[in-house]
Amino acid sequence: MKTATTPDQIAPLREFVIATTEVVTQAMDESARIAAIKPLLARLISSDDWLAEDAAKPHPDHYCQYLLHCDPLERFSVVSFVWGPGQRTPIHDHTVWGLIGMLRGAETGQHYRWDADGRLQASGEPSRLERGDIELVSPATGDIHQVANAHADRTSISVHVYGANIGAVARHVFDAASGQVKPFVSGYSSSAVPNLWDRSDAVRRNITGAAA
Numbered sequence: 001m002k003t004a005t006t007p008d009q010i011a012p013l014r015e016f017v018i019a020t021t022e023v024v025t026q027a028m029d030e031s032a033r034i035a036a037i038k039p040l041l042a043r044l045i046s047s048d049d050w051l052a053e054d055a056a057k058p059h060p061d062h063y064c065q066y067l068l069h070c071d072p073l074e075r076f077s078v079v080s081f082v083w084g085p086g087q088r089t090p091i092h093d094h095t096v097w098g099l100i101g102m103l104r105g106a107e108t109g110q111h112y113r114w115d116a117d118g119r120l121q122a123s124g125e126p127s128r129l130e131r132g133d134i135e136l137v138s139p140a141t142g143d144i145h146q147v148a149n150a151h152a153d154r155t156s157i158s159v160h161v162y163g164a165n166i167g168a169v170a171r172h173v174f175d176a177a178s179g180q181v182k183p184f185v186s187g188y189s190s191s192a193v194p195n196l197w198d199r200s201d202a203v204r205r206n207i208t209g210a211a212a
Helices: 013-024 030-044 201-209
Strands: 066-071 075-082 098-104 104-114 120-130 134-137 144-148 156-162 171-173 179-182
Touching: 013 030, 013 066, 030 098, 066 104, 066 144, 075 144, 098 104, 098 120, 104 156, 120 134, 120 171
Parallel strands: none
Antiparallel strands: 066 075, 075 156, 098 134, 098 156, 104 120, 104 144, 171 179
16 A cells, blocks of 8 residues: 655545634534544545555564654544554543544454443444444443454554543543453553644645646
8 A cells, every 4th residue: 555655645634623623613513523524534445545554564572652643632533543463452441522434445343331240341232443434432432342454474554642631631541351450551652743733835836827
């Protein structure tokens, strides 16, 4: 797959960030905000050539979470999850809403809920996301799950939008067998974010065209 190397190629991510910023600036409840952002994410993941190579690299030992953008007020963040063959998360929560959009490959997911006896139990049948599919997680509807690459022989990539700076959110991982709960903060696998804002080439082209 081609990956973004120029400001023109990365434009879909820039347009998504701009549109999502407009959404989170408006006063609305969580369900309305999610409903407004979901079609924006669907448009973003309808193609995959905008994702920079540095945000699409798998690690041989664990999945990677690359920061693509964080709102300056931390009202939302956008990340790429890159799964090597067979890699999976622990059972974990988010504490904020999130939308998961499948960009390449496929993921499987299993939701969990606490039963009446205080035990963590699998809830419903495992789900599978194929390219273009979107799934919601939220404390309001259930945000404890485990996710895995559906493929044992190739990389899968999903794009996630969260209602916070997800890498700096205090969350939890769970051991279903023992019921043990441990705090964790995911952080990010990247030390830099894509440069969305260098539109100088486009401006130069406009100036040149106007002068001509």
